[in-house]
Amino acid sequence: MDFGFTEDQRQIQRTARELLADRARPERVREHAEAGTVDRALWRELCELGWPGIAVAEDNGGQGLGRIELSILCEELGRALAPVPFLPSVMAATLIEHAGSPQQRERWLPGLAAGEFTGALGTAVDGMAELVIGAPDAAVIVLVEEDRSGRLLEAAQAEVTLTASIDPTRPCATVSVVSDGGEALAGDVPAGIDRALVAISSELVGVCDRALEMTVAYVKERKQFGVPVGAYQAVSHRCAQMLLETEKARSTAAFAAWTADADPERLPEAAAMAKAAASDAAREVTASAIQAHGGIGFTWEADVHWLFKRAQLDAALLGGGKRHRAQLAAILAERLGAPAVG
C-alpha cells in the first residue's frame, strides 16, 4: 500500500510545473484568453516533449506510460490554465484507443500522440454537440451520446460552428454530424469515457489547487482593520474548507487513475466518484476564491475568474456531480447485498 508517487512520477510533476510556470505565466494566459487564441508555441513544445502521447500505447505511437502519469500532466495544465488543446486531444485519443477499430487506431492515434493534429470530444444529443472544447482546430472529433455510444468524425464530416464559451482560454464550437457522416466506434466506449472522466477530474484538481494557492497568498497579503484578512477565521476557515474539497477531489482522482490501469473492474465506480467530487469541488473552490479575494476578485483584472470559468466548463464536461452521483446510486443499487468494502 503506497499512496505516493514514484520517483519518476514526481520527476514528471516537477518538470511539468517548472516548464509551465515559465511558459504559461498568467499574463501569457490572459493574452491568449483575450485574443481567443491557442498558444501554438507552447503546444508545439509540449508535443516535442511527447506530452499528448504520454498514455497512448507504444504500438499506437505513444509513450505507453500510465493514466497516473497522464493525470499528473492534466493537473499541471489545469493549474496553469494553459491555453492548449491538451485535454480535448487526449480525450479523443483515449476514446479511439479503447473503442476504435484497428484501422481507426492506426489512422488517428500516431498523429494525436505526436501532436501532428488535435482531437476533440463532445457529448451529443441526436448528432449535435454544444460547447465542444478544442473542436474549431480538431482534425478528428469523437461524439458520445447519452446511451454511451460513440461516433468518430473527420473534420470534414462535421459542421463546426465557433461559439464563445464563458471560458476563453480554450476555443469551443457546436458540432453537428453532416448527414450520415462519421463512423461508429464499435469497441468499449464506456471504458474510454471513464478514462476521459479521470483526465478531466485531474485537470479540475489542478484548478482547485491553483485557486487555493492564489487565495492563500492573497489573504496573507491583503490587510483590513490593520491585520491580514487571512487571520480572521471567517476567511481562514473558508480556506481550510477549500483545502478539504481539493483533497477530496485529489484523493478520488488519484484512486480512479490508479484503477484505470491496475484494477479496471472498479474504474466505472472510481471514475464516477472522481468526476462527482472534482466537479463540485472545483465549482465550490473557485467560487470561494472569488469571494475571499473580495472586490478585486470580481474584476476582470484579477486572474481568479479564469479558474472559475475553466471549472464550470470542465465540471459540465461529460456530466457534472449530479449526473455522476446518479450513476453511483445505480452502481450501489446493483451491488446491494455485497458491501463495497474492498
Add this chain to the structure above:
Amino acid sequence: MDLTFSPKETAFRDELRAWLAENQPDVEPLDGGEDAHYAWRRDWQRRLYDAGWAAPAWPTEYGGRGASLTESAIYFEEIGRARVPFAANTLGLLLGGPTLMVWGTPEQKERYLAPILSAEEIWCQGFSEPDAGSDLASLKTRAVKDPEHPDQWLVTGQKVWTSGAQYSKWCMLVARTDQDAAKHKGLTYFLMDMEQDAVQVRPLRQITGESEFNELFIEEARIPDANVVGGVGNGWKVALTTLMNERAGLGFALQIRLRQLLDDLIAAAAERGLLEDPRYADALAELHVRCESIRLLAWKGLTDAERYGQPGPEGSLVKWLWSDTNQRLTELAVDIIGPEALTAGTPWSYEFLRARGNTIEGGTTEVLKNIVAERVLGLPRLKVAA
C-alpha cells in the same frame, strides 16, 4: 502509487480475519447496564490478549507484534469490519502505552505496560477540564509537593470527559506544577492511582441518555514522584505525544463503521423504494463519495507517515470529514427511516444523537480548521485579545 497490499500485509489480514471468524465475543449484554457492558469488553480484550491481538502495533518486546503502520491500519479495519467491540482498555493500548514507550523510565515500562495489554489495569485520560477544553494548556488542576513527604505530590482540581474512569486503575493526568511558568511550561504529566478516596468519579449523562464519560473531582490526591512521566515541567510535550496517538489508528476503525452504517442505510433506502428517488439517491451517493474519500485520505496519511516518520497535520482533514459525514449520514437516516429513527432506544436514534459529539470530541471542527489554516496553509495565527 500502489494501492494493493504486500503478501506480508495480506497474510496479516488473513490471519486476523480467520481468528475473528473463529473467535466472536460473547453476546453483547443489552440489559444489565454499563457495568455488564464493560465486563463484556474486558473479557473480549482478554481473549484478544491471549491470542496476541490486543495491540499488534506494540513492539514485540512489550508483548505486541511489532506491526507496521499499514498492518495496524488493517487491524482496525478488520476489527471494524467484524463488528466486534473495541478492547476495554483502548485508551491504555492506544494512548497510555505508546506514551510510556516514548517518555517512560525503564521501571515505568516494566511496571505498567503488561497490565495494560492484559486488561488487568484499565487506564483513563485526565486532560480536559470544565474551563480547559480546546485551550487545554490553560488547565488549572494543580499539583504541589507534600511538605511532609517531599517525594510525593498532592493534586487538587477537576477533570471532565473521562471515559472509563469508574473502571480505571490509572489516570493519565496533566496538572500544573508551576504557577509562575508560562502556560505551556508549568505542566507535568502524572500517572494517578484512581483507587484513593481523594478521587471521586461522577458519571456525566450525555444527550443519548447514557454515560460514556465522567467527571473527576480530585481533592489532595496523592501521587509519588516515581509516577511523573517525562519529567517535571515537561507535561505539555508528553501530552502532545498522547494526543498525536489519539487518532492515528482508531481512524481506520471509525471509517469502517461509517461504511457499515452507510451500507445499512442504503439497504434501508432500497427496501423503502427510495434508492430510485433522485433526491435520496443523490444524497446517498454523495455520502458514498465522502466515505470513500475518507478511506483514501486515511491511507494517504499513512503513506506520508511511513515516508516521513509521522502523520502530518493533514490528519485533521480526515477527522473533520469523518465527523461531518457521520452527522450528515445520521440526519439523512432520520429522513429515510422515519419515526423509528426518532423513537427513543432505537439504534438509529442512538447513532443520530451520538453523532453530535463527533464534531466536538478529539478536537472540535473549529479547532481542526484552525490547525489546517495555520499549519497546513500557513495562514497567520489569530491574535486573541488578552
